[in-house]
Amino acid sequence: MSSQENSEENLPTKQDSAHGAVAVADNPFADPGLPPHEARQQDLDDRTAKRSERTVALLFTVSMLATIGFIACFVIFPIEKIVYIWPIGKVSALNFSLGLTLAVALFCIGAGAVHWARTLMSDVEIADDRHPISAEPEVKAKVLNDFKQGAEDSVLGRRKLIRNTMFGALAMVPLSGIVLLRDLGPLPEDKLRHTLWGKGKALVNMNTGEPLRPEDIAVGSLTFAKPEGLEEHDHGFMNEIAKAALMIVRLQPEDIKDKRELDWSHEGIVAFSKICTHVGCPISLYEQQTHHALCPCHQSTFDLSDGARVIFGPAGHALPQLHIGVNDEGYLEALGDFDEPVGPAFWERG
Amino acid sequence: MSNTTTAPADEQRGKAPAGERVADWADGRLGIYSLAKANLRKVFPDHWSFMLGEICLYSFIIIILTGVYLTLFFHPSMNEVEYHGVYAPMQGVLMSEAYASTLDISFEVRGGLLIRQIHHWAALIFLAGMFVHMMRVFFTGAFRKPREINWLFGFLLFVLGMFTGFTGYSLPDDLLSGTGVRFTQGAILSVPIVGTYISMFLFGGEFPGTDFVARFYSIHILLLPGIMLGLVVAHLILVFYHKHTQFPGPGRTEKNVVGMPLMPVYMAKAGGFFFLVFGVIAAVAAIATINPIWTIGPYRPDMVGTGAQPDWYMGFAEGLVRVMPGWEINLWGHTLVLGVFIPLVVFGLVLGAMAVYPFIESWITGDKREHHLLDRPRNAPTRTALGVAWITMYMITLVGGGNDLWATHFHLSINAITWFVRIGFFAGPVIAFIVTKRICLGLQRRDAEKVLHGRESGIIKRLPHGEFIEVHEPLSQEQLHTLTQHEQYKPVEIGPTVDENGVERKVKGGEKLRAKLSQAYFGEGTQIPKPTAEEYKEIQEGHGHH
Numbered sequence: 016m017s018s019q020e021n022s023e024e025n026l027p028t029k030q031d032s033a034h035g036a037v038a039v040a041d042n043p044f045a046d047p048g049l050p051p052h053e054a055r056q057q058d059l060d061d062r063t064a065k066r067s068e069r070t071v072a073l074l075f076t077v078s079m080l081a082t083i084g085f086i087a088c089f090v091i092f093p094i095e096k097i098v099y100i101w102p103i104g105k106v107s108a109l110n111f112s113l114g115l116t117l118a119v120a121l122f123c124i125g126a127g128a129v130h131w132a133r134t135l136m137s138d139v140e141i142a143d144d145r146h147p148i149s150a151e152p153e154v155k156a157k158v159l160n161d162f163k164q165g166a167e168d169s170v171l172g173r174r175k176l177i178r179n180t181m182f183g184a185l186a187m188v189p190l191s192g193i194v195l196l197r198d199l200g201p202l203p204e205d206k207l208r209h210t211l212w213g214k215g216k217a218l219v220n221m222n223t224g225e226p227l228r229p230e231d232i233a234v235g236s237l238t239f240a241k242p243e244g245l246e247e248h249d250h251g252f253m254n255e256i257a258k259a260a261l262m263i264v265r266l267q268p269e270d271i272k273d274k275r276e277l278d279w280s281h282e283g284i285v286a287f288s289k290i291c292t293h294v295g296c297p298i299s300l301y302e303q304q305t306h307h308a309l310c311p312c313h314q315s316t317f318d319l320s321d322g323a324r325v326i327f328g329p330a331g332h333a334l335p336q337l338h339i340g341v342n343d344e345g346y347l348e349a350l351g352d353f354d355e356p357v358g359p360a361f362w363e364r365g
Numbered sequence: 366m367s368n369t370t371t372a373p374a375d376e377q378r379g380k381a382p383a384g385e386r387v388a389d390w391a392d393g394r395l396g397i398y399s400l401a402k403a404n405l406r407k408v409f410p411d412h413w414s415f416m417l418g419e420i421c422l423y424s425f426i427i428i429i430l431t432g433v434y435l436t437l438f439f440h441p442s443m444n445e446v447e448y449h450g451v452y453a454p455m456q457g458v459l460m461s462e463a464y465a466s467t468l469d470i471s472f473e474v475r476g477g478l479l480i481r482q483i484h485h486w487a488a489l490i491f492l493a494g495m496f497v498h499m500m501r502v503f504f505t506g507a508f509r510k511p512r513e514i515n516w517l518f519g520f521l522l523f524v525l526g527m528f529t530g531f532t533g534y535s536l537p538d539d540l541l542s543g544t545g546v547r548f549t550q551g552a553i554l555s556v557p558i559v560g561t562y563i564s565m566f567l568f569g570g571e572f573p574g575t576d577f578v579a580r581f582y583s584i585h586i587l588l589l590p591g592i593m594l595g596l597v598v599a600h601l602i603l604v605f606y607h608k609h610t611q612f613p614g615p616g617r618t619e620k621n622v623v624g625m626p627l628m629p630v631y632m633a634k635a636g637g638f639f640f641l642v643f644g645v646i647a648a649v650a651a652i653a654t655i656n657p658i659w660t661i662g663p664y665r666p667d668m669v670g671t672g673a674q675p676d677w678y679m680g681f682a683e684g685l686v687r688v689m690p691g692w693e694i695n696l697w698g699h700t701l702v703l704g705v706f707i708p709l710v711v712f713g714l715v716l717g718a719m720a721v722y723p724f725i726e727s728w729i730t731g732d733k734r735e736h737h738l739l740d741r742p743r744n745a746p747t748r749t750a751l752g753v754a755w756i757t758m759y760m761i762t763l764v765g766g767g768n769d770l771w772a773t774h775f776h777l778s779i780n781a782i783t784w785f786v787r788i789g790f791f792a793g794p795v796i797a798f799i800v801t802k803r804i805c806l807g808l809q810r811r812d813a814e815k816v817l818h819g820r821e822s823g824i825i826k827r828l829p830h831g832e833f834i835e836v837h838e839p840l841s842q843e844q845l846h847t848l849t850q851h852e853q854y855k856p857v858e859i860g861p862t863v864d865e866n867g868v869e870r871k872v873k874g875g876e877k878l879r880a881k882l883s884q885a886y887f888g889e890g891t892q893i894p895k896p897t898a899e900e901y902k903e904i905q906e907g908h909g910h911h
Contacts, residue, residue: 042898043905044816044849047842049616049623094475095451103652110478114651117479122644128637136630142621143408145608145737148511200569200576203561207571221667239667247459248445254571257666289667293691294551294705295572296544297669311671312544313687314769314779327780329686331693331704359551359705361561365698 049142057134067134074127081120088112203363208356210242210258212337217243218261218286218347226346227263232284235303238263239289242349258357260289260297261337263347266306266320273322279338281347286337287323288357291315293330295358308334331360409631410611410624414505417498419635421522423642424491425597431484432586438474440466441536441582443575452659460538460663463578467537467658482650488530489655490646492678495523499719503752505739507610508723510732515603518596520720525593527678532585534656534676538578541656543664544673547572552686555705573666613738613850615843622737672770677763682712684765688786718755729882730854743812744851746805747886753801754794761789802891809893812848815840816896817904839905849895857883 057064088109096108150158171178217226221239232238240261245252268283276285287308289297296312306320315328323334335357338350356364381389392398409415442462448455450465452472470477499519502508508516531549535542550572554560569576608622617623625631661670675683685708692703726748727733742749764771765786772779819837826836840848859880863869885891 043842043901044845044898045842046618046846046850047615050843089475094473106654107478109475110482111651113476114479114482114647118644118648118651120644121640121647125637125640125642125644128633128640132630132633132637136633138625138630140623141406141408141626142616142623143608145620145622148607148735196566199566200574201565203565206565207561241667253573253575253666257572260667294554294686295547295666296673297667299669300671311669311769312548312673314783315691325691328783329689329691329704331691331702359554360693360700360702361554361564362557362559362699362701363561364700365695 049140052139055134055138064135067130071127071131071135074123074130078120078123078127081116081123085113085116085120088116207258207358207361207364210352210357211245211255212242212259212261212349212352214349214351215342216349217342218263218339218349219243219245221260228345229282229284229341229347232263232265234265234267234283236265237301237303237308240286257295258290262287262289262298262301262308264301264303264306264308264319270306270320272320273324276320276322276336279336279350281339281341284339284347285319286339286347286349287317287319287334288337288353290358291330292325292332292334292357293328293359298334404605405628406626407605407608408622408624408626409609410617410622412612414501415609416638417494417501419638420642421491421494421498422597422601423639424487424494424646425593426639427487427643427646428484428491429590429594431480431487432590434480435470435477435484436586438466438470438477439463439536439582441579443538443573443578455659455662458663461578463536463538464658464663467539471659479647479650482653482655483646485534485655486649486653487646488533489676489678490642492523492526492530492676495519495526496678499523500752500756503722504742504749505610505612506736506745506748507739509736510727511607511735512603512610513723513727515600515607516723517720518600518603520716522593522596522600523719524716525589525596529585529589529593530676531679532581532589535581536578536585537656537658538664539658539661540664540668540670541658541661541673543573543666544669545675545679546577547666548683548686552705552709555702555709557699557701557706573664608737610737610739612741614847617738619735619737672773674767674770680763680766681715681759682708682766684762684768684786685711687768688762688765688783688790715755715758722751729857729879729886731857731879731883732854738850740851743805743808744853744892746802746809747891749805750798750801754798757793757797758790761786761793765790806890806893809895813893813896816845816848817901845901851895853892853895854883854887856880856887 057067092109092112094107094109097105098108098111099105100111166172218240219225219242220227220231221241226243227238227240240263241256242259242261245255245259249255263284263286266280266283266285268277268280271277271280271283271285279285289299291298291310291312293310293313293315296310298308298310298315298317300309300311301307301319302309306318307326308317308319308323309315310328310330313329315330316326317323317330317334318326323336325331325333335353335355337353339347340350342348388397440462444462445459446462446465448458448460448465448468450468450473452468455468467481470481472478502516502519531545535546550564550568553564553567556563564572567577567580568574569580609624611617611622611624614623625634662668674680686705689704689708692707694701694703740748742752765783768779768782768786771777771782819839822836822838824836825833827833857880859872859876862872
């Protein structure tokens with residue numbers, strides 16, 4: 016940049032002359048200077064000025080009354096009282112009254128001050144000079160000289176050993192801070208690869224808490240399930256359900272287009288991870304006619320009759336399927352964990 | 366002895382009014398007189414658009430005041446509790462303490478809901494205010510030397526404000542904000558190599574864990590606001606130090622600043638404006654519910670509501686993620702999640718473009734002078750067009766961030782909206798650029814026309830031979846000056862490629878690029894030459910013949 020020819024030919028050169036206060040007599044575009052002050056009604060007529068004064072005082076008085084009103088509302092209205100206010104509808108009486116009295120109290124102070132400034136304070140425009148931000152050359156020379164003197168006094172330039180070890184020490188000491196951050200969390204290891212599902216885990220209805228039988232699941236219905244033994248009150252429930260949440264639908268077996276999906280299903284019942292493979296929202300919308308499941312967050316759409324492949328939206332890969340079967344007692348069970356990580360993709364996913 | 370010498374001074378001081386004595390006391394310790402000398406009657410120019418920055422400052426103060434109040438009642442904890450408060454629909458529901466205490470603030474602390482709503486509304490207004498304030502600074506060229514650093518401070522405030530807002534609305538641990546946190550975690554996972562590590566470290570393990578509310582809390586109330594407070598102070602000090610820019614007009618030059626003094630006019634106006642902003646936000650908080658977390662329910666990673674939307678300033682990032690095709694590359698046992706990572710990078714680039722613009726422009730113009738007179742946007746057509754192109758891209762992406770709501774509210778196909786955003790992201794800015802530039806040039810032409818031929822008076826005159834003409838009134842010298850004072854750059858040329866000795870020198874790539882960009886900024890068809898005094902005089906004399 017600096018190496019280039021920075022000739023300032025392209026710049027309009029007349030920055031200063033054009034804006035000089037001295038108008039060139041024959042230049043019709045010359046700066047005529049500040050226009051004369053125009054008096055306001057308040058400057059000329061004392062009655063108008065008095066009226067402005069009363070307006071300002073009235074606004075400040077209204078503010079005081081509103082503050083008293085605020086305190087009164089705080090005392091009077093019980094917090095649970097709901098009132099109907101047209102056109103807003105039903106609102107909390109306390110919130111509404113406190114908010115409006117506070118608003119009036121604040122607004123009137125502002126309105127009073129601004130009205131005072133606009134009508135009664137002098138509105139004569141003043142011109143102030145600007146000074147260049149950059150220092151004068153003498154100042155710059157002095158500073159550079161001081162710096163040089165300081166640098167010489169420090170002997171840092173000559174005592175290389177001090178300099179190098181100091182830089183080394185300063186560079187290394189923040190490492191302690193970084194090391195201390197290590198225990199913010201565990202290493203990822205294979206945590207994202209496993210869920211609570213495993214061979215023999217029964218599928219439990221999320222809403223009723225009962226284990227699911229194939230006959231509980233009607234064609235076209237959408238059921239959410241969790242692994243048996245995982246209860247809401249459990250420590251770690253949130254982390255487990257964030258990976259194990261399951262979505263079960265029943266299709267006509269002949270509608271299932273994907274071979275593996277069919278193999279891993281039971282009488283047309285298929286179980287997929289409920290966690291979207293895009294950024295991890297739970298998929299919660301199901302259209303039974305088309306067998307499409309939709310994530311309401313970013314509209315990724317999966318075809319549950321075709322291996323849950325992505326047919327629309329930003330998701331990058333199909334929903335993982337859980338291999339299910341029926342145990343001896345006739346309940347649906349998992350025949351293993353998901354064979355791929357659930358949820359959003361990540362670097363180590365592969 | 367010493368008594369006799371100091372007595373007269375003490376006596377004198379005893380006579381001075383109380384205020385002066387207090388000021389003397391403070392001056393002896395703080396040197397306030399020297400400080401006030403330059404600042405008490407400091408001149409501030411007047412223009413409505415200069416209030417936009419004030420709105421940001423005041424909403425920031427309001428956020429801090431209300432935020433401190435909220436910390437008195439909020440429990441930043443993810444311990445599971447069963448709710449037994451006054452809000453009947455949530456009786457017995459399992460939730461985190463953070464969510465429960467937010468319910469308590471809303472239903473059991475008198476005025477708590479109001480303060481919560483003022484806090485949230487003020488945050489939205491703070492971000493919106495900064496957005497519009499930055500537009501004002503951009504389109505008027507107020508970011509030019511010497512204010513580039515202050516532009517960066519403002520830019521940082523905007524970006525930090527976004528993240529402070531995000532960490533803030535995530536604190537109640539409700540279903541909506543939790544979904545947003547999950548989205549963020551999913552986006553972090555997409556970062557190559559370190560994504561899973563960052564996620565584990567941020568959340569203290571797997572998502573959601575039991576740590577993030579407490580961690581976001583300290584980020585939200587301490588780390589980010591602390592940095593922002595420092596930046597706000599630095600921003601204001603620089604505004605004072607540089608003295609405010611002003612719009613051109615009679616008597617206003619690069620060497621002066623014309624306006625009203627700080628004391629009393631700006632103390633009253635700006636101080637009063639704080640109360641106006643606070644009052645309006647209080648009224649909004651009284652009337653309009655925001656973030657009713659009690660209707661949304663506590664967060665569960667396996668549940669979600671429809672129509673999930675972030676606060677507006679994150680909608681742009683949301684849009685990028687929503688419309689990006691789901692590209693994933695699997696190679697050598699690793700996954701490159703481009704479908705999420707590209708939006709993440711674009712998000713940074715789009716914001717970063719704002720930060721670097723002042724430096725790019727000053728490199729292209731080569732202008733190293735100070736600028737205190739503002740440009741009218743029309744007089745810098747390329748800059749204005751670039752700005753409008755950026756905003757167009759931002760707004761189209763914002764539409765993408767709410768594609769589901771657009772679809773349901775306007776009965777449109779979500780596929781169509783997604784494709785509109787995908788195409789619009791690239792085509793929209795180009796169209797906006799061309800259209801804006803043309804409008805700017807049209808306005809420049811109109812200015813030139815007005816200067817040379819005067820203002821249309823609306824008076825129709827019939828000449829003796831039957832012709833109708835409209836009488837044009839010549840402009841006053843004030844108006845003539847205002848319309849012609851602006852500067853017009855000439856494009857930079859690549860200097861001679863042979864020096865005086867006939868030796869060829871190498872033209873660097875940067876130099877060529879600069880010449881090209883300069884041509885695009887100031888070359889042919891990018892500005893209408895402003896009328897000259899000679900033209901004006903010629904035409905005025907011509908009028909005499911009528």
